[in-house]
Amino acid sequence: MASQGPSSDIEAFRTLLKGSKRVLALCGAGLSASSGLSTFRGAGGMWRNHDATVLATPEAFAEDPGLVWLFYSYRRHKALQAEPNPAHYALAELARRMPEFWCLSQNVDGLSTRAAHPSAQLKLLHGSLFDIKCFNERCGYIERDNFNDPVHPSLAITSEEDPRMDAAGTTNETSDSSAGAQNGRNSSKRSSTDQTIPTSQLPHCPSCRTGLLRPGVVWFGEALPVNTISEISNFIARGPIDLIMVIGTTATVYPAAGYVDVARRKGAKVAVFNVDGADLGSATGLGKEDFLFVGDAAETLPSALKEMK
Ligand SMILES: [Zn+2]
Known part of the structure; x- marks a missing residue:
């Protein structure tokens, strides 16, 4: 044998x-x-009080781009260390x-x-944590191998206990769990005042100038x-x-x-x-x-x- x-x-x-x-x-x-x-994948893939598989989605970015960016800014920082x-x-x-x-x-x-x-x-x-691309897919802007830490001044991780991350609730959480399963994408839409970092302070695309920049990784649900x-x-x-x-x-x-x-x-x-x-x-x-x-x-x-x- x-x-x-x-x-x-x-x-x-x-x-x-x-x-x-x-x-x-x-x-x-x-x-x-x-x-x-840490890859934040599989069982126990938690970052702070957030499920990493929820943060790694276009829906989470659309809802609270600052929170998702802080997660990736933290991962870029750790990967560079x-x-x-x-x-x-x-x-x-x-x-x-x-x-x-x-x-x-x-x-x-x-x-x-x-x-x-x-x-x-x-x-x-x-993809890569160090590729940065436009969230507007029609734009197509991408920058490869950006190893700056932080990638943008608003995303500096100054301490392990950044209060901005504690202030943010768990993403995609809705009060009605049965409705949430169906409509989580729309029903939990936050107003801009609830966002972890105001959109105006986040990095914007230098090409189209309107789209937000996002990490160039493949998120769940993406091709x-x-x-x-x-x-x-x-x-x-x-x-x-x-x-x-x-x-x-x-x-x-x-x-x-x-x-x-x-x-x-x-x-x-x-x-x-x-x-x-x-x-x-x-x-x-x-x-x-x-x-x-x-x-x-x-x-x-x-x-x-x-x-x-
Ligand atoms: Zn763009």
Whole structure:
């Protein structure tokens, strides 16, 4: 039975990588785990007294943009205090020596960019905390890789106990819970005087001058960046894929979940780097041709990606 499972032979993996030309990596939160960042996802995804999954919506931004901005300003601040770890650097180095290696990342933390991962080979499926775009979709303005902290004077997080955040109630809360489920989007509309930061003080779009600027992350209920998705589809369609590395993610969310199967159909071996060797999500069903490296990606990846002479 043991012979049917995936290999954990690092030399065999290096030989496969050396003979590979077209390679994908699908990255998730586990890539950044040892950099110490909270993703505010899943159970317990609370920020102050707010459910992070409620704040990460266009509806919450429309209702109280200052509150949502403070949440993201806080996350930008924390991400800038964190440092890229050896796994980010190892992937960036691999990208430099392998032109047809693309890293598809679900992370918004900017750490791969700060590890100097070549931008043409880094596809951010969920956008970035450090992209700033216009809330008016018809405008289309976007600024990439703005690492200013704070992004705007009104959004400075001066202390962990910023009173502006305590003053704001829980978003989307309505007095009538049954009606709230149906009409939460409209019925809880606040007047501008209830807003955490007056709209006039928030950053506005330098292009259309009327729209508010917003974080360039993909919020719940929003489509993934169309150009990014079509670039990835074109890359996959161009030819066989030799290898897909699945790093720190169970990749159960579409379309990330589909990339493992698509790559397999294009001939790819699968190599999983994950702290949990039991729950592999979309990468389950590894065969004896595939690889599984259990552990912190910051430890397993640099050694696996080391250049062979
Ligand atoms: Zn605009």
